[in-house]
Amino acid sequence: MVNLSRCIAQVGCILAICHQASAAPAPRRTVWEVVTVTSCPNNACATTAPCTSTLSPVTKTLTTTECSTSEPVTTTFESTSSSLTSTSTSSRYTAPPSGNPYRDRNFNTIHHIYNLTIFPNQVPIIAFGASAVPDGLFADHASGRISPVGNFTDFEDSIEYFFALPPLPISNKNSAAFTRFELAQFSSECPEIASSTVYLYAEVVNATSPDNGKLVSILKQTGFWRFNERGEVVNYDLALIEVDHFIEELTSTDYNDPAAQQELIHTTCNAQALRCNGKNAQYDSIEHCIESLSAKPFGSYTNVWSDSVVCRSIHIVLTITRPDAHCPHVGPSGGMKCVDYDYKTRQFDDEHLWGRTDLFRCIA
Incomplete structure (x- = not known):
């Protein structure tokens, strides 16, 4: 693979990558020719195998750039195939207790959202934006807080955080990406509210490396979700835990170093x-x-x-x-x-963000 040590721009949850959609001609190297996406229609994720959807052949490509003071080297992701199944899904799918439809629905929605943060499932969303996001996940006016990144006040903001920021293999020195996740803790005692803790596992994704599949780091995200009557996420208040240490391990970089x-x-x-x-x-x-x-x-x-x-x-x-x-x-x-x-303002301005301060309580 191309030397990736120069491209270390880090991102909240966390993607470090320099993008170029249209630039002067430069050397190109296709590293991912077929993009597939795990998709669970109507949130009906199976417990034994990933649900799948197909992508029609397209012509648009996602081109990323390794940035340095020298001539850029570009990498192109092409979505060119259909009827393919992604192998990227949670390795530990723990189903919620049966017999509670809203709890099952909320669990599956959250599970589906995190499954779309797994490489390469997020690539079509990076390339095509909102049109590649399955229906039923986020409401049109979804808004929330992700600590320590900031507030997200509409649908576009929300999907960018969840799907555009997870690392790609070309984005960091370790060629790491989220390859699996674990929905470790979950509770939903009323139809509109759920809480969760998720572990996102970053592993080396480089078929030519002896470290391919090696665990690099784990990112923990915990918090609350609010759903509408259709089971779409309307609001969220989530936190990334010790994200600075995750970044250090993901990138093998000490950002206290002036260089x-x-x-x-x-x-x-x-x-x-x-x-x-x-x-x-x-x-x-x-x-x-x-x-x-x-x-x-x-x-x-x-x-x-x-x-x-x-x-x-x-x-x-x-x-x-x-x-x-x-x-x-x-x-x-x-x-x-x-x-x-x-x-x-960062942590407690719920009134300004949502218009109320008790948004994530179950009402008896």
């Missing part, structure tokens, strides 16, 4: 030059970007929602799906996302 910080700045600035141009341009040049970000706090993965380099390295990833929305977040002002919010 690693500078490398991330250069990677982010090269990526924004490719993705944020024309009306979305944020800096006069790559050098202007580097100068601007070098003057800002580097930040931390325990507090992503800040005027920092770390925050911008996350939002540059999301420019592949919606550059109009996310390029301003990478810019000098932070675009109202990569700005400093105080602790109370």
